[in-house]
Amino acid sequence: MESGTVRSVTRRGFLYRAAAVGGTGLLLNAMNAWGMGIASTMAGPPVLSGSGKGKSVVILGAGLAGLTAAYELNKLGYRVQVLEARGFAGGRCQTARKGFELTELGGETQRCTFDDGQYINHGPWRIPLHHQSTLHYTRLFDVPLEVMVNDNDHAFVYLENGGPLSKQRLRPAQVKADLRGHVAELLAKSVQDHLLDKQLSADDQRALLDYLAHEGQLSAGELRYKGRTGRGFAVNPGAGMNPGPGTPSDPLGFSELLASGVGKVYSAVQDFPMQNTMFQPVGGMDQIPKAFEKRVGRFIRYHAEVQAIRHGEKNVTVAFKDSASGKAQTVSADYCVCTLPLSVLRMVDTDFSDRFKGAIKAVAYAPVGKIGLQMKRRFWEEDEQIYGGHVLTDIPGINTISLPSSGWQKKKGVLLGYYNYQSAAIETSALSPAERAEFALAAGEKIFPAYRESFDSAFSVAWHRVQYNLGGWAEWTDESRKAAYPLLLEGEGRVLLAGEHLSYLTGWQAGAIESAWQQLARLHERASA
Amino acid sequence: MESGTVRSVTRRGFLYRAAAVGGTGLLLNAMNAWGMGIASTMAGPPVLSGSGKGKSVVILGAGLAGLTAAYELNKLGYRVQVLEARGFAGGRCQTARKGFELTELGGETQRCTFDDGQYINHGPWRIPLHHQSTLHYTRLFDVPLEVMVNDNDHAFVYLENGGPLSKQRLRPAQVKADLRGHVAELLAKSVQDHLLDKQLSADDQRALLDYLAHEGQLSAGELRYKGRTGRGFAVNPGAGMNPGPGTPSDPLGFSELLASGVGKVYSAVQDFPMQNTMFQPVGGMDQIPKAFEKRVGRFIRYHAEVQAIRHGEKNVTVAFKDSASGKAQTVSADYCVCTLPLSVLRMVDTDFSDRFKGAIKAVAYAPVGKIGLQMKRRFWEEDEQIYGGHVLTDIPGINTISLPSSGWQKKKGVLLGYYNYQSAAIETSALSPAERAEFALAAGEKIFPAYRESFDSAFSVAWHRVQYNLGGWAEWTDESRKAAYPLLLEGEGRVLLAGEHLSYLTGWQAGAIESAWQQLARLHERASA
Known part of the structure; x- marks a missing residue:
């Protein structure tokens, strides 16, 4: 977790402030990463002359x-x-699948009982496009990659302390469309009412109105935000006569959106390291150390x-x-x-x-916890049309429920039931593996009706309790x-x-x-x- | 292409207006689809009683x-x-790979000479999450899917008529971060200057400032937009002492952004049918008809x-x-x-x-053209760190250069060199296959230095010249x-x-x-x- 820049400090400050205000452990989109560091700068190993x-x-x-x-x-x-x-080999780069064992310090031994082909990357789990150093080796060693869906405007955001929008399953597409739409309308109105004549030239005003009309998909002429297809439909269009062309569903009100704080879960763009395209090795992150092992395994004791x-x-x-x-x-x-x-x-x-x-x-080293939950049925795909991405929530200790980016449309799947950090990670790590699963289920079922009934088995880790790591990452x-x-x-x-x-x-x-x-x-x- | 709703008509009106103003064939993000229709409404076949x-x-x-x-x-x-x-079988759902033949009306026969494993979906090429009917059969028939990267904030936008930003390779992440950042700052300033006291309650103003600070990542206190990590860095952070923590690169100016019109290439959210998660069958879209053929091929003459x-x-x-x-x-x-x-x-x-x-x-039926270009080297990944997605441009007749969402990090790849429509499609379809490839190369090399030198072979289609289709789709x-x-x-x-x-x-x-x-x-x- 990088805190060396003023910007990061500000950001982290905000995160804690948000948590304090909300009385929750809500971590934002930018943070539910395996770290907060930024983009890598080296695309290949140093070119060195001479010999060792x-x-x-x-x-x-x-x-x-x-x-x-x-x-x-x-x-x-x-x-x-x-x-x-x-x-x-691999260190923290681990993938838990059937038979994988982990004994935390002072804890009972967990033996992963996922079905064949099911797994959770309970260490690092994503490779953003900028990490050319990691991508250097996946390319060199021919480790097949697949897209890790890190942005999904259809994965829910669910806030227990979201003011007038509390305990609703909102789709980010709605939130983004409506907030940006309302903002565009408000600013357009200000320009139309000549409130910004001092700040903006006539040319800029014209161009700004043109941009805002597009950005917020405002109505022609009066420039009002009345919803848009991008937020979804009340009734979807289809074949035949009925249903005919869909009308967008009603937008959420500006005031209630503002009061809910949900606008602070997303942002104009993702922070650099969280941007797409994001990858994961096909079959598990441990395919990377396995590829190294093939080449240097003979040197490892x-x-x-x-x-x-x-x-x-x-x-x-x-x-x-x-x-x-x-x-x-x-x-x-x-x-x-x-x-x-x-x-x-x-x-x-x-x-x-x-x-x-x-x-x-x-x-210092960061306390970090993760849990993988194998589900009998991919209810998030089948019932909710959520394919990958993160359900963000302020339910204490959860932060994110992340849906798998592999095995699309298959029967079962392993989702990430929580990804917590600092005090929340310390609290959940005090639980037994079975209690952690119960903790995750009790949260998840608030959002997904089929969560508990679909549960098969769990595998969790508290990195600060893992003997050879004693923490998720260095915290400078x-x-x-x-x-x-x-x-x-x-x-x-x-x-x-x-x-x-x-x-x-x-x-x-x-x-x-x-x-x-x-x-x-x-x-x-x-x-x- | 759906035009039955007021909203769609408005949108299309805008597109033509944009084209007219720019003197180009620029089609927007929302349009470079295999159609403009919206979301499907039926998730499964009708349940019928009785027998045939x-x-x-x-x-x-x-x-x-x-x-x-x-x-x-x-x-x-x-x-x-x-x-x-x-x-x-498959109709327009075709995948061109080695040996695939196509003879347009009055045209020479093209025989695809791509390498083994390379292909282009020159008909439909994406399945959005809402198309539950298509997904019904991929699931039922166990057709493996992979993510089709339809949004990539790192694929360039390149405008020849972009005013002060003409002929620059911009990244959407920059454009979105800066425009939304500037807008957030402007609106925050208006609130701070009490210009909106009549429109907004004190509570709403406070919440709005809080939201804008987050949305635009404005500086603390004064609420100014000074760039953000999400737009990229001048120098990236890495290991060791140098480089240290990166500083965000300088934002593009608000006035030049507005004057460029580039803000109208993207929007608050994607239109409904273009939203992620987007899929493609592994190995080509024709895996869907092939799966049907396995089951009903015996009935086909x-x-x-x-x-x-x-x-x-x-x-x-x-x-x-x-x-x-x-x-x-x-x-x-x-x-x-x-x-x-x-x-x-x-x-x-x-x-x-x-x-x-x-x-x-x-x-009427839509004239539609596409071209697949096999490249010797995936220069878009290796040189530009663009993994999938669409390079949008107003270069006449191109609309989009789309990068493949499969074969990550392999040597070769087939990209979509243009996807044109209406008059642009009619114009390029008058060219011979070799001339179409040259047309595509002449455009692509303006954006990618390695474009022409990497070119291997092409396969193009003009759907309005294909005997059994005579058009891309119905235009109501x-x-x-x-x-x-x-x-x-x-x-x-x-x-x-x-x-x-x-x-x-x-x-x-x-x-x-x-x-x-x-x-x-x-x-x-x-x-x-």
Whole structure:
């Protein structure tokens, strides 16, 4: 979650204000992402000359950053070895499908019981068009992509505290059409009444009226907003004589729309990282680490829990425990790229300087929760004609109910029942898996009548309770960005750090990849010196 | 193209006005559809009691209407036979891929030379979420769907007559962010300056300012629009120290935006039938008729050109010519469902009453042209980060350059080089296939530097020159809707008509299907009487 810019701070400020005002945990469209970072800037790995031949690198963690480092450093000639605590690669990039197991700290083991072919991406779940670094590898490794529907003007918005529009299932198309229509009418009226003669030239006024008439689809001549086809029909047109041409349904009133606050759920355009076209790999986000694994899997030592890091003038030694056998071992290399989340690294025994250790501790990690609910029937498609996208709500702890962008028109589907953050995530994470499912169902059935009766099984995660992550992503503040970030970027001795936390794209796979690119260039520079 | 509503007429009026003013053939977003009809109203075929056992129906044409009629009437127990002039089913629902042949009237034969796996849907190409009738059959027949990207805020808009913004590649995200931002600022200023104290209550003013600040992402306090992340960055944020947090790029000026007219290319919301989620069958639109063919193909007589229709008290006799052997034959049945386009039917020898014949002749058909261009390289993705969607332009005769929504990140792709209509379609259709490709390339290279050098091969169609269609779709006027439409819906004797032309969803597959549903109910009612 990026907070380094004035704009983001303002935005976040607004979000919390909205939550405070509404007495709810409503997060806005812009926020229900796997992070709030912005667009990636690097479209490909750094082009480096020379070779790493004869030099070795131990890489800690086989998440996207570790995999990227392993792949690129190996290509450069380095001897690489990756230590990964889990039995699979990907880090937070996980897909839960039948048989997938997760045991949160102090929690019971969940074993996913979804049907074959059903899954939830409970880590990163979307790749926006700007993330050219992530798209670099999907292209290079031929990972098939499909569109992830991130905007759907027909997915409901449902506010419990929406004033006169409370507890109604509104379609964003209605909200956008009516609010922009009313605004266009109001401004057009002001121009017609010569209220803006001082502000606007006659030419601008003419052009503005022309634009407003189109933007708001105002009635010809008098320029009034009376609804439009884009908001839907009372009766739809079809074949034969009846029904004939449809008439648009009645617009929502300007005052009630304003009083409801629903206009603040959407905005003129999506924030940059949330814009379409948005992708997901066919079959699950873990197709990306699986593609890496095919290429660098032979360098990965699984079930290797890092215990200690010692670095000297000549090399780095990492002690690890084989979590299967319990046996302790060490590995030495010329360099180390450590991609462990700072939340985990701060608990590893290292001989880093106190200053460096302090910097590692300076960064908070976001509590984040998600739940996947397998439904027996795709009632959102069949009953409501909602195909993908997000149902946004202020029901506490839910934020979004997101509908799957794959398996269109099939029988079953897995939807995202909540995606919460901060205090809401902490609260739901205190629940047992079964209680979390009940929590999600109790909310969802307020919006969808068929929600509870269609429920099959659930799989949830609270990332702050996952042993090898201890949080969703790094949460920089202005202060920690200033003090700790540059220090961490430099690394210490022969140890360099990489991961989403060392980017301005925190919480995104692109951040992990670009961080690895940036740090392996630094490593190569040092090694070549 | 639907013109039966005041709203549509207004809209079309605007389109022609825009074209006249711009001196161009610019068609707007709302129009670059396979028709302008609205949403379908029937979600499934009519539920009919009784049986058609012992009764026969001859169906003319194996397009979507004919296929639907054959499938449903057969299910009801009727003995059905379908006469189809072409060697395949689908009517206008065609997909051109390697080996596909098309000979327009008076034209040379085109044989598609796209690579394996490449194709263009040169007939209908999108299925909006509301077309539940089309989606009924994709679901029933298990035709896999994928998202058709119909909205892409990153596909360019390029105006040759865009005043101060002429010949610039603008991104819709910029245009929408800036125009709505400027409008929000202007209205906020008016509220702050107490210009709207008479129109709005104090509460409404407060709520409006709050909404405008969000909608336009105005600066806190002074409420000014200074750009936003949603319009993009001058420098993108990434990993490491440099670049740091991005600053939004500078907004386009309000006056130049207004003077350019670009604000009229987009609108507050898409018109109803153009809204997301939009689908296409995986592998080509012809997967739909192919799915029907699997189920009713045994009833279809291919290469059967209808020559004459005679109907009496007891039955209907249809004379047809086998286009392969040249042999004339006849078939008789208790009833006839004729789905031939009216443009074709008017040339068939029938014994319909003069009044009915007059009604058939009363309806004009739209000249429509499309061209698919196979490109050696997906430069729109690789160079411009445009993944699907439509590049809208006022370059004469082009209207839209639409990028494919399949084969993401592969090497090659087929884009739609133009989609023109009316006079523009008539003009380009006069060109040879090679000249049409050159026409498309000359336009496209103004927008994409790599356009011409990437060109592989083309496949074009001018629907008004296609023998068995003679037009893209029926073009009703208010008068013909009133006079001819009810007459045609009634049919004559034992002959009933069906097709997109007998719906308020002209130009859409949903119109053909719902018309068939509506007419087969009528047929069954008559047969059961």
